[in-house]
Each structure stands twice: as structure tokens, then as C-alpha cells.
Amino acid sequence: MDGRFVGATVTAEEDMGTTGVAGVRVAGTRDELPGPDGTFGRVAWRWPRRTVGVVRPDDPPGRWSGGGVVDGVKPVLGLTAQEVTEVLRAAALAPSVHNTQPWRFRLAGDRVELHADPARRLPATDPEDRELRLACGAALFNLRVALQARGVRPLVSLLPGSDAPGALAAVRRGGTFQVDEQTRALAAAVPARRSNRKPFRDVAVPVGHRQALVRAAERERSWLHVVGDPTDRARLQEFVARAHRIQSADADVRSELAAWTGPDRDGDGVPPASAGLRPAPQDEWALRDFQAVERPPGKDYESDPLVVVLCSFYDGPLADLQAGQALQRVLLTATTLGLSASFLSQPVEVRPVREELRRALGGTLVPQAVLRIGFGSPVPPAPRRPVAELLLEPTTTR
Numbered sequence: 001m002d003g004r005f006v007g008a009t010v011t012a013e014e015d016m017g018t019t020g021v022a023g024v025r026v027a028g029t030r031d032e033l034p035g036p037d038g039t040f041g042r043v044a045w046r047w048p049r050r051t052v053g054v055v056r057p058d059d060p061p062g063r064w065s066g067g068g069v070v071d072g073v074k075p076v077l078g079l080t081a082q083e084v085t086e087v088l089r090a091a092a093l094a095p096s097v098h099n100t101q102p103w104r105f106r107l108a109g110d111r112v113e114l115h116a117d118p119a120r121r122l123p124a125t126d127p128e129d130r131e132l133r134l135a136c137g138a139a140l141f142n143l144r145v146a147l148q149a150r151g152v153r154p155l156v157s158l159l160p161g162s163d164a165p166g167a168l169a170a171v172r173r174g175g176t177f178q179v180d181e182q183t184r185a186l187a188a189a190v191p192a193r194r195s196n197r198k199p200f201r202d203v204a205v206p207v208g209h210r211q212a213l214v215r216a217a218e219r220e221r222s223w224l225h226v227v228g229d230p231t232d233r234a235r236l237q238e239f240v241a242r243a244h245r246i247q248s249a250d251a252d253v254r255s256e257l258a259a260w261t262g263p264d265r266d267g268d269g270v271p272p273a274s275a276g277l278r279p280a281p282q283d284e285w286a287l288r289d290f291q292a293v294e295r296p297p298g299k300d301y302e303s304d305p306l307v308v309v310l311c312s313f314y315d316g317p318l319a320d321l322q323a324g325q326a327l328q329r330v331l332l333t334a335t336t337l338g339l340s341a342s343f344l345s346q347p348v349e350v351r352p353v354r355e356e357l358r359r360a361l362g363g364t365l366v367p368q369a370v371l372r373i374g375f376g377s378p379v380p381p382a383p384r385r386p387v388a389e390l391l392l393e394p395t396t397t398r
């Protein structure tokens, strides 16, 4: 097994039980289901947001399940309803652009299905839903780890087609899993991980840590390019700055940012407490402006963060889902090593800049996410939707 993709078929990875299935057929309405290739097309719909409440990752499980047993969460994959709730809660702790949390789950017979939530698209920022699928891939990785930590070997089909119409992934029970130290560490990192937009300490990331992150991406059939060369770094900084300018001049991108971040957002999204510093001209990396409070005088970002580009080996929905899983393995591995990370997504969101970045990487790798990594101070968790809101079937709380 060489871990490469052949056509639309993903080769299986023994230890995580990942299988991909080719030949996708999807039934249903376009507003509910992704197209045959897992995309929603290029139509810039604006969907009403449906937020019934928010919870914090460190809230007790009762709040996550709406204060009781959630109707619709039933025993599947050999787990109790309570365990299934915990597994879904872990999946929902994945990162997503502007904390849109664009995932939903269907508990169906022998499987858990992962679906995109079209109400949470960002048509201007992410017109091709690439980052939506990255986020869903990250949620899928959390789900895999949460199942493993409970002794279940997950068997994953990506874009399962008629097996689970409209789903981005279907997860079945592939037998029992012998829980090891690494799985325990990754599972413990799920609620501890958070995006850290604050300055990091001016301490270099040790080579051994860097290698662990590179290996984490490789285990998920992806590539982590470390941008170490000063010329390459300057070039990437220029890409980030240029894409940032393009997005700042786009009223639709600005309005999505305003709807999901800052004090006037609706329910979840990115709260001001999760913002980094207010941008200043001396910043080397153009971070997104999350409406932080005034920047204290003399406060600056670290001089030399580890900057990496997570890449897939090909383009398209399957690659995005695979890269999302790699992204989350990298982020959770970083958490286990005491590292923090934040995103610099502008150059992968603005298509012409993404193409330039792709060429700068040699033309064969597909850039999926740009991360800044270092030793950060603690930051508060971002809110999440409660589990009841994530179930595709109608739910009521007993």
C-alpha cells in the first residue's frame, strides 16, 4: 500500500481503517446535499443561520446535550447513546473558518454519517467550499480519534455515494481497537486545542517537534511544507499580504467576516476574546482582523514563528477531506507537544494567489492551509453548537 490515490479511490490505511469509495451517486435536493463530487456548486447562496444556542468546549456534557438525553442520539457502532453524544461532541470541536462549524451528523443504522451544513457556507470567502470540506475532514479526524479512544476501530468511507446519499463520509464499526498511548494523547488534545492568534514566545520550535508535525501530515497522506528559507518566507509573506489586501477590498468577504466575528456576530462564530492583536504596520504576517481591542503599546508578534503549508497531492473534494484530516492530526500533534497554532488562510482562499503559491511549491503540491506555529500562552475556547443542533433528524430534548 503506497498511500497514493488512484482515480477517486482512496487506498485503505490499516491502522485508522480509512477507506474511500469511488463512484458517487447522490439523491436529494441541491440545498440539502452536495453534488456528486461533494461540492455544492459555485452558486453564492446566502443561507439563514440557525443557531439555537452555544456551548463552550469546557462546558459540562449536560450543556452540550441540551441538559438531558438528546432524542435522535441513539446507540450506534456498539456505543451507548451517551458515548455517541461524547463522540459527536469531540467531532464538533474541530476548527472551521470563522468558526462556522459547517457539519452535521446522521445516525443511521450501522453508521455515523458526516454531512456538510449548507447553511454555514461562506460563498465569498470560500466559494468552492474547499475550506468547508477541510473543516469537515478535521471533524472526521476528531470522530475517528474519539471512536478509537473508546475501543472502536472506525471504518471510514469518503464520499460514500449511494451507500449514504449526500454524505461527505460514513463511519462504520470495523472491529475493536486496542487503545494506545498515542491515541489517548490525541484524544486528550481534542478539547485542549484551540486557535491561538496571540503573539507566541520568542522560542524556536525544536527540530524534533517539527519532524513530528511533518510525520503527522504524512500519516494522513498529505504533505507539510516547512517554510524555512528566508527568501521563501519573504515570498509567502508577500502572498499573504497581497491576498489580504484583495479580501479587504471585497465587500462580500468583509460582510462575512463581520457576520461571524466580533461583538455583533450572531451566537457562535469568533468572539472578541479569541482575537489576536489589532493589526499594525510592523506585522510581518498579515493576520485577519478579528476586531481585537486596542493593541497595548510595544506589544508585537514573535519574530520567527514556524510557518508551514499543509498540502495535498491532488485537487478536489476527496483531497480536501483528506487534507482536513491531516490538518487536524497536525494541530492535535502540535497540542500534545505544547505548541499553539493559528491560520494564515488568505493566500489559499484567493484563487490567483493560491495558484502562484502552488507554482512556488513546485507545481505538484496543492496548498490547502497555511499555519503559524509556536509556543503560545493560554487562550479561551471558542463557542460551539450543542450536539442537538448537529443532528440531521429533528430532535427534541427529554
Ligand SMILES: Cc1cc2nc3c(=O)[nH]c(=O)nc-3n(C[C@H](O)[C@H](O)[C@H](O)COP(=O)(O)O)c2cc1C
Residues within 6 Å of the ligand: 093, 094, 095, 096, 097, 098, 099, 100, 131, 134, 135, 138, 193, 194, 195, 196, 197, 269, 270, 288, 342, 343, 344, 345, 346, 369, 381, 382
Ligand atoms: C480551513 C480553515 C481556515 C481558517 N482560516 C483562519 C484564518 O485565516 N485566520 C484565523 O485567524 N483563523 C482561521 N481559522 C481558525 C478558525 O477561525 C477557528 O478554528 C475557529 O474560530 C474555531 O476556534 P478554535 O480553532 O479555537 O476551536 C481557520 C480554520 C480552518 C479550519
